[in-house]
Amino acid sequence: MISIKTELTPEEQHQKDLERLEQMRPMDDDLMREIFRNNIPLAEFVLRIMTGMDDLIITSEETQYDLEHLLGARSICLDVLATDSEGRKFNLEIQRSDRGASPKRARYHSSAIDVEFLKAKQDFSKLPITYVIFITETDVRGANRPIYLFDRQDTVTGEPFGDDEHIIFVNGAYNNPDDNSDLAKLIHDFGCRNDEDMYFDLMAESTHFYKKTEKGVSHMCKLMEDMRNDEKVIIAIKLLKRGKESLEEIAEDSGLSLEDVKDLAAQLDIIPA
Structure with a gap:
């Protein structure tokens, strides 16, 4: 034994x-949850870059949000769950292993959020718009892109299905010295051990607090x-x-x-x- x-x-x-x-880096679960805890400005800043929605206003944010309301169903704990001014839900997850970043896991997260936020007898039209965002340590999709965006669509015409479910994979291994975009800089910051090497002040300040003060x-x-x-x-x-x-x-x-x-x-x- x-x-x-x-x-x-x-x-x-x-x-x-x-x-x-x-x-530790923001890419590590333990540090990530703390730098985002009760930090709406940081969550808003990061989500604006990852979604491309510059006018996004986050109104609430919670780390380690438990979803376990279906009897007998597998429970999950969300790293970060944020809600914006339009009621959209954003689940931000760190996935260090390829196994943890499977498409079906992303699907399950999205489904669990649906169940959590549609109350008894509510019409299905009341389901919120959801974004499940996995920040992966490796390029699990293998195309050397900084971000992968997934929505359902008609496989023949390409017409959007319109279910308001969005899944995003952010490639934490992306490293292109010629890419000066905010997304590339944010990916760099998630992989930094030293706050002094980070591009963005909000990320650096929170990281500095938990690692240096x-x-x-x-x-x-x-x-x-x-x-x-x-x-x-x-x-x-x-x-x-x-x-x-x-x-x-x-x-x-x-x-x-x-x-x-x-x-x-x-x-x-x-x-x-």
């Missing part, structure tokens, strides 16, 4: 977290600590449900304290081996 129990001292673990933070760095280190604790809880629950290890063994293998494991067992009403 593989144990995740760390042998690092708190000081060593903190240093490791700082080193990990130093390597005492308050922002402390927040990010706390997030990393919480995520480690969450992973330990997940492992402990699996071991408790399997019922083959003692509480002491589960504590050792998960990295949780014995008291925490006992609390979990009590919450789950599990009598350990």
